[in-house]
Amino acid sequence: MTGLAVMLQTTQLEKRFGGVRAVAGVDFTLREGELRCLIGPNGAGKSTFFRLLTGQMKPTAGALMICGQDVTRARANEIAALGVGIKNQIPDVMNGLSVSENLWLAASQRFRGAQARRAVEKVAERLFLTGILNRLVGELAHGQRQWVEIAMVIVGEPKIVLLDEPAAGMSDEETARTAELIREINKDTTIIVVEHDMPFIRQIAQTVTVFHQGRILLEGLFDAVVADPTVREVYLGRAGV
Amino acid sequence: MATEFASDAAKQPKLWWWGAVAAAAVILGIVPTMTDISLQLDLSILFVFMLLAMSMGFLWGYAGILSFGQTIFFGLGGYAYTILAMNMGTTGLPFLMAVLLPVVFAAVLGYFMIYGQISDIYLSVITLVVTLIFEKSMRSTSGPEYVIGTVRLNGQNGIPGVPGLVLPWIGDAPLSIAGVFYLSGGLVLCVYVGLRMILTTRFGRVIVGIRENERRMELLGYDARWYKLLAFMLAALIASLSGVLYAIWGNFVAPEMFNLNQAAQVVIWVIVGGRSTLIGPVVGTGVIQYLSNWLGTVGVGQVTVVLGAILMIFVLVFPRGLLPTLGAAIAALWSAKDRKGRGK
Numbered sequence: 001m002t003g004l005a006v007m008l009q010t011t012q013l014e015k016r017f018g019g020v021r022a023v024a025g026v027d028f029t030l031r032e033g034e035l036r037c038l039i040g041p042n043g044a045g046k047s048t049f050f051r052l053l054t055g056q057m058k059p060t061a062g063a064l065m066i067c068g069q070d071v072t073r074a075r076a077n078e079i080a081a082l083g084v085g086i087k088n089q090i091p092d093v094m095n096g097l098s099v100s101e102n103l104w105l106a107a108s109q110r111f112r113g114a115q116a117r118r119a120v121e122k123v124a125e126r127l128f129l130t131g132i133l134n135r136l137v138g139e140l141a142h143g144q145r146q147w148v149e150i151a152m153v154i155v156g157e158p159k160i161v162l163l164d165e166p167a168a169g170m171s172d173e174e175t176a177r178t179a180e181l182i183r184e185i186n187k188d189t190t191i192i193v194v195e196h197d198m199p200f201i202r203q204i205a206q207t208v209t210v211f212h213q214g215r216i217l218l219e220g221l222f223d224a225v226v227a228d229p230t231v232r233e234v235y236l237g238r239a240g241v
Numbered sequence: 242m243a244t245e246f247a248s249d250a251a252k253q254p255k256l257w258w259w260g261a262v263a264a265a266a267v268i269l270g271i272v273p274t275m276t277d278i279s280l281q282l283d284l285s286i287l288f289v290f291m292l293l294a295m296s297m298g299f300l301w302g303y304a305g306i307l308s309f310g311q312t313i314f315f316g317l318g319g320y321a322y323t324i325l326a327m328n329m330g331t332t333g334l335p336f337l338m339a340v341l342l343p344v345v346f347a348a349v350l351g352y353f354m355i356y357g358q359i360s361d362i363y364l365s366v367i368t369l370v371v372t373l374i375f376e377k378s379m380r381s382t383s384g385p386e387y388v389i390g391t392v393r394l395n396g397q398n399g400i401p402g403v404p405g406l407v408l409p410w411i412g413d414a415p416l417s418i419a420g421v422f423y424l425s426g427g428l429v430l431c432v433y434v435g436l437r438m439i440l441t442t443r444f445g446r447v448i449v450g451i452r453e454n455e456r457r458m459e460l461l462g463y464d465a466r467w468y469k470l471l472a473f474m475l476a477a478l479i480a481s482l483s484g485v486l487y488a489i490w491g492n493f494v495a496p497e498m499f500n501l502n503q504a505a506q507v508v509i510w511v512i513v514g515g516r517s518t519l520i521g522p523v524v525g526t527g528v529i530q531y532l533s534n535w536l537g538t539v540g541v542g543q544v545t546v547v548l549g550a551i552l553m554i555f556v557l558v559f560p561r562g563l564l565p566t567l568g569a570a571i572a573a574l575w576s577a578k579d580r581k582g583r584g585k
């Protein structure tokens with residue numbers, strides 16, 4: 001693992017909201033091909049960390065490097081152009097447009113003309129969206145909206161994919177499918193997944209990073225992390241695992 | 242779920258739509274042969290205002306940018322044509338330049354507002370303030386020192402004697418009243434079709450995406466600022482076209498083109514017609530202008546008050562505007578009839 005290229009790196013990354021340090025000096029390294037899981041209690045700063053990584057918020061201190069470029073102050077679209085895609089925690093799609101229009105907008109950032117249309121068809125098939133391509137996204141159930149958003153993320157073939165709670169609100173069957181999909185995407189994509197669902201994480205996990213109060217508490221392999229007494233104390237004990 | 246905006250704007254229009262456009266073109270073509278000059282004049286100014294309404298309606302409804310000051314470009318277009326045409330002694334080149342100059346101003350103003358990341362509400366306020374500043378400045382140019390080339394700006398009295406447009410392939414004389422009718426009506430049709438076509442292009446689809454969810458579009462890699470600026474400039478182009486035609490129609494420009502009354506009129510046309518379709522503002526303009534003329538003839542003194550009341554009713558009761566409300570009502574009737582039919 002250590003020989004592989006660094007895709008994303010933060011140094012002492014910090015985000016303050018008034019007096020609250022939601023992200024409090026995080027040193028984080030992600031290498032090519034990793035499937036990293038990020039866990040931690042509610043309010044640990046996971047989503048805020050993701051927003052910093054994608055330019056949705058600017059850090060109050062620290063630095064962010066993606067694919068060798070300093071993007072600490074870059075705009076969201078510039079970071080996206082480097083090949084970073086994100087599924088936000090709350091479905092973040094174009095509710096007033098059809099599924100196919102949503103996918104087309106996502107695809108046409110990378111492909112033109114017939115190529116974009118083919119990419120939409122391919123991703124729709126892969127995520128079982130073909131039957132609902134003409135539906136309005138705003139009319140879909142929460143779980144389906146999540147799938148649409150995941151499809152929008154991967155249709156542009158990003159190098160790094162960030163998934164904030166991809167299994168939230170999904171049925172057991174959908175969750176299993178999501179786990180399978182993530183492993184499949186991981187064959188040619190570097191991924192970070194934020195999740196609370198420990199059985200889900202067990203299915204996909206390699207390295208797990210534990211966030212607590214804006215800091216990295218621990219980083220290690222899944223079994224070592226769940227066995228760790230401090231992790232059990234701050235997170236898993238309460239999550240009932 | 243009823244959505245405010247049609248979700249199929251990105252699709253190519255259907256055959257019946259092209260049929261309707263063709264029918265409108267034919268009607269436009271024969272109207273001057275069957276009507277008198279005064280009606281042609283009335284309809285021409287209506288077309289001019291329809292362009293102005295489309296400028297605001299497109300920007301608000303499709304790009305999500307609420308500009309109260311499309312009269313900035315309306316006024317600038319009118320004044321630019323007047324000053325250029327009177328100085329140069331020709332009208333063709335001034336026409337083109339006058340349509341484009343306000344777009345340059347829109348690029349600068351839009352750049353500071355959109356790239357400056359000011360909030361939507363400030364953009365609305367700033368556009369309104371800018372048009373009022375233009376009005377005030379033009380009013381204060383009555384002194385003899387305010388001359389551009391050979392043209393005195395004349396302050397609040399405005400500039401009379403604006404030359405009519407000479408189209409070399411038609412003849413050496415300025416456009417007749419029927420000619421102005423054809424020009425303005427034809428441009429309404431062209432702008433309408435043009436905007437409809439733009440909505441099917443990548444640019445059009447992207448601006449609609451930004452209206453729906455700007456953050457998501459940025460996360461997909463689109464620079465929303467650039468697309469919004471382009472949309473702002475496109476709307477300015479339509480407004481300035483309207484302003485140039487206004488000057489040609491009345492052979493006159495005045496600071497009123499920029500004023501609050503004019504700016505408010507545009508807002509009323511668009512809100513009453515509805516911003517969720519391109520045709521809504523066109524219909525709204527027709528209805529409101531017809532209504533205010535009629536109120537004038539039956540001797541209602543307070544036309545403005547009545548119009549204000551109509552605006553309030555629409556904002557509070559029919560916020561989607563005339564056309565979408567009618568459309569929804571017809572759709573509801575249809576489905577009710579359907580249910581009855583199946584019940585039998």
Ligand SMILES: Nc1ncnc2c1ncn2[C@@H]1O[C@H](COP(=O)(O)OP(=O)(O)OP(=O)(O)O)[C@@H](O)[C@H]1O
Pocket residue numbers: 017020022040041042043044045046047048049089
């Ligand atoms: N825009 C904001 N303004 C103020 N405080 C915020 C903002 N966003 C997040 N916070 C605070 O920052 C902290 C971290 O929130 P964040 O959403 O990143 O947590 P999280 O780890 O994603 O939690 P969860 O598991 O519940 O999604 C919380 O205390 C939250 O209240």
Ligand SMILES: [Mg+2]
Pocket residue numbers: 046047048089164
């Ligand atoms: Mg979160």
